[in-house]
Amino acid sequence: MAAAATLVNESQGAQSPEMAPPLLAVSGISKRFGAVRALDTMDFDLRRGEVHVVFGENGAGKSTLINVIAGAIPPDQGSLAIDGKELRFRDVQDARAHGVAAMFQEFSLAPHLSVEENIFLGAEPNSYGFVRIAERRTRVAEALSRFGFAIDPQAMVARLSRAEQQMVEMTKALLTDPRVLILDEPTASLSQKETESMFGLVRQLCAQGVGIIYITHRMKEIEAIGDRVTIMRDGRFVKTVDVATTTQKSLVELMTGRSFEKFYPEIAHTPGEVVLEVKNLTTLTGCVSNASFAVRAGEIVGLSGLVGCGKSEMIRSIFGLEPVRSGTVEVRGKSVPVRTPARLLEMGVAYISSDRRNEGLMLLRPTRENLTLSSLGQTELSWSGWLKTASERTFAKRLGERLRVRPLELDKPVVKYSGGNQQKIMIAKAMGRETDIFLFDEPTVGIDVSARVEVYGFIKELVEAGAAVIIVSSDLPEVLNLSHRLLVVRNGEIVDQIEKSDISEGRVLHGFFGTIDETSSH
Structure with a gap:
């Protein structure tokens, strides 16, 4: 594909490695949407072989910045350069032709086409207008295998899990052999094992000299994969720091412009009577099997497990959103044999979905x-x-x-x-409504640190006012720190119940994988 970007400045002569310009440089980029200034003279640079995290609250301008870099929207002013050559991209395809590819949080997949068709959508190998299907099939199979994604190329995308759809989106981006790869919340729907595989792939790309722009709200990910972090606030550049020499507290304060003495609040535990009890619950699909637990007023019970373990289905079945084969649910001692969301709402039970x-x-x-x-x-x-x-x-x-x-x-x-x-x-x-039992399914998915702190504050207010709360979370630090009791779910079963004083990351992870925790007496 011929390069279509307008070349503004040519670099003059060869440069030594010490004097070489950054792989990508963004200077003074501004962008308005009506009266809203989304970017205000934003600066950013990316080196070869690094993971550069862009960090900021929702509304800080991160999405606008990466859309400009990826060619999805034009800037109002400012410049973008690759290897010191200033470029203006006409569109996403133009950016890809110059080695810039993006995997956005909101996928650009056609749900009723196959994995294979999606991966090459708009860029199919062809001869005289006819798609070379055999070549496409071979290249897709090779790519999925090379990147370690176990997905059927002929599967319809609509029938894949969100994690699998994310893998398809990643494969689309990588097949362009990018020099600059943008990853927007790439692990939001991945299990711990899948996340580690993703990190391994990122490290391989960096070793080949690919520069990666990484968007995440998860502190642990920044520490695990990041080299530098650029903090944004109100569309502006705040500071670029090295991950190795920066604390979580500093990042939060730079991002919000204010101090947070403690990220997770201390939530008083004054358990009252049992207000919700689940007995031998099994769903029709079998994703939940023989689950039994109780929740008291004034406490938080956490449900934790790998993606696909059945933890979300457990609370969805309580609320009447998953068909049940057997088992009972009691609200304040009263059995609820026919459960519908309307009936549960009338009984003072609320479900907050993970899918806004x-x-x-x-x-x-x-x-x-x-x-x-x-x-x-x-x-x-x-x-x-x-x-x-x-x-x-x-x-x-x-x-x-x-x-x-x-x-x-x-x-x-x-x-x-x-x-x-x-x-x-x-x-x-x-x-x-008059509600005192709250079922939170991934309460902070896709929101920034500042909003997380506020959500935790709301949950604290609810519990300390006497509400009963269940939190399902794939964010392990979140569920470890907020729970008064923690239930570990594996293959649809509750395999461990841990009191606050005994909650530890090691014990929970052993529960996830079914290994033996020799330090625990349970």
């Missing part, structure tokens, strides 16, 4: 409608089937302010908010 976009929110509807959705039947909001519109606005405003949605605009579509604000709106919606 498809289950948790009506993205194209106004904020006020999302905030009041689960409360419409209450007398404060309706009369004889008619909505009290003035009361709805007051009710929604109160909930939005309680959860500190900023800036709160009741008529604004939810899709226009950052991930952190969307998560707050989803939690606020659950708090609009």
Whole structure:
């Protein structure tokens, strides 16, 4: 494919390694969307063979920056250079032709096409307009094998798990042999084993001189894979630091502009009566098998396990979202034989989904409608089937302010908010009713550190006011630090129940993999 970018400046002569320009240099990039300045004279550089993390709150400008670098959107001003040559990309294909590829958090896959068709979509090997199917099939099989992705090339993408779809997206990006690779939250849906495989692949690419721009909110990932971190705030460059010499506390303070004395709050544990009890629960699909546990008022019970272990299905089945073969659920001592979300809501149980976009929110509807959705039947909001519109606005405003949605605009579509604000709106919606049992499924997925701290604060308020909380999380430090009791799930079964004083990373990991923890007496 012929290079189509406009070459602005040619480098003059060869340079010594010491004087060589960075692989990628971004200088003074600015971008506006209407009245909103998403990037404000942003600077960034990437060296060959490094993992450079871009770190910032939702709304800091990270997505806009990587979209500019990937050729998806043009900057209003500023310059971008590769190997010292200033370039302007017309589009994503143009950027790929110059060695810049991206794997975005929101996938660009065609769900009703096969893995093979998706990987070469728009770039199929062809002769005179006819796709060379045999060649495409061979190249896809070789690529999946080389990158260590165990996926059937003929499988329809819609039927793959999100982790498998992520692997397809990664393969698409890598097949262009990029010199600059952008990874946007690449491990958000991966298990620990899959994450380690991803890190291994990243290290191989770096050893070959590929520069990687890595977006993540996870501190442990920054420490595990990052070389440098550039912090952004309000669309601007704050500072670039070396991972090896920077603490988590410093990163959070640089990102937010304020101090956090403690990342995870101390949550008082004053357990009351049992308000939710699950007995021998088995789902129709078998992803949950013979699960039994109880939750008391005033405590947090965590569910932890590898991706696909059945932990999410466990709380979804409690809420009537997964069909059950056998077992019982009791709420405040009363059996609930026929469980539907509407019935559980009436009984004071709320489920906060891990999937904001498809289950948790009506993205194209106004904020006020999302905030009041689960409360419409209450007398404060309706009369004889008619909505009290003035009361709805007051009710929604109160909930939005309680959860500190900023800036709160009741008529604004939810899709226009950052991930952190969307998560707050989803939690606020659950708090609009008389609710004292909360089922959180991945409560901080895809949100930044500052929003995480706020979500943890809300959970603390709920529990210390007497609510019972279950937290399902794939973020191990999160579930270790927040839980008063921790249930370890493996292959759909609860294999360990750990009290707060005995919770340790080692014991939990042994539970994940079914190995023996010789330091534990359990």
